[in-house]
Amino acid sequence: MKKILLLLITTFLFNTSLLAKDYEVIRFAADPNYAPFAYKDSTGTLTGFEIDIGHAICAQLNVRCQWVESDFDAMIPSLNAGKIDAILASMTITAARQKVIDFSSEVFSSPTAMVFRAGTELSTGTAVGYLQGSTQEVYALKVLAGQGIKVVAYADQEQVYADLRTGRLQASLQDAQQAQSGFLRSPQGAGFVLGPIIESELMPSRSGIGIAKGNHELKALLDKALAALHADGTYARLQEQYFPGVNMFSGQ
Incomplete structure (x- = not known):
């Protein structure tokens, strides 16, 4: 029994450390031609509402953000090929996409x-x-x-x-x-x-962070971080910075 318990504890610690190691860096796909959500400033630095949201998420999780610039239609194939960890690029949550990838909770909503x-x-x-x-x-x-x-x-x-x-x-x-x-x-x-x-059911308004199908660990981390950004006022501050007077969050 002691050997079994020791084995279980060892396995748990190994899996926990593996998860932490896996997410020392989160590789986000971004479209740099989609201002004000993501774009290059005058110095060539990638910035924008979703870029700042991503950095705030990484700060919450104590990991480093790595941005992988991509055309929009190449992002899901890159995600499923393991070239990136997540898509933070105004990707609308649709039934068709949910057949091939999973999503975090809502990042923003826009028609x-x-x-x-x-x-x-x-x-x-x-x-x-x-x-x-x-x-x-x-x-x-x-x-x-x-x-x-x-x-x-x-x-x-x-x-x-x-x-x-x-x-x-x-x-x-x-x-x-x-x-x-x-x-x-x-x-x-x-x-x-x-x-x-x-208004069309073909174009839902809610966007989330795209993640690989079945990656429940990363989804839980991202959802927790997004909730924290709302709780500590970070989301409201960034929303006002980029979209003054506009509510970008449906709360769903």
């Missing part, structure tokens, strides 16, 4: 809207751009394309806005708060407006 040049109206043949791999892609392909609208996929959001400015696109479809607090507040967004919020 979808289009951006147009003021005075533009959608019609047959109008070109609308969206981020490849996003929930907006599902809506674009299933709804807009069926209305005769030309839908165009892009690897990053900044390229969507670049083509919107040059007139190659007549509208863009994206997270409303990303557009409102990013592109439309920038000099490049002059002359463009945000359209009405689009």
Whole structure:
């Protein structure tokens, strides 16, 4: 009995130390072309709301953050290949994604809207751009394309806005708060407006941190850290810094 007890204790200590060793560093995927959630500042440093949330999570867990820059549609394959530990990149929690990955509790909630040049109206043949791999892609392909609208996929959001400015696109479809607090507040967004919020079950509003399917340990750590950020006021401070006067958390 003593040998069995000793073996159990030894196994527990080994597994605990292994877990701690595994998460001395958390490798987060990030999209650096998605201001104000993640972007490069004038010095080339990766910053933004989700970047600061990530650093605050790592501080809570006493681990180091490592940011792996990636196109959005490459993140889930990288996660499932073990190249990263988690995705902190405005990834909406959907039933389809939950079949292949798990999610932390909510990081933020934001609906979808289009951006147009003021005075533009959608019609047959109008070109609308969206981020490849996003929930907006599902809506674009299933709804807009069926209305005769030309839908165009892009690897990053900044390229969507670049083509919107040059007139190659007549509208863009994206997270409303990303557009409102990013592109439309920038000099490049002059002359463009945000359209009405689009309500569709194809585009849920809640985003979380993507983690590998069945990684219950990391989920528990991330959920605990996120709860702590709300409890100590860190989340509210960062929310006000990046989205003044806006409530980004649904509480669900």
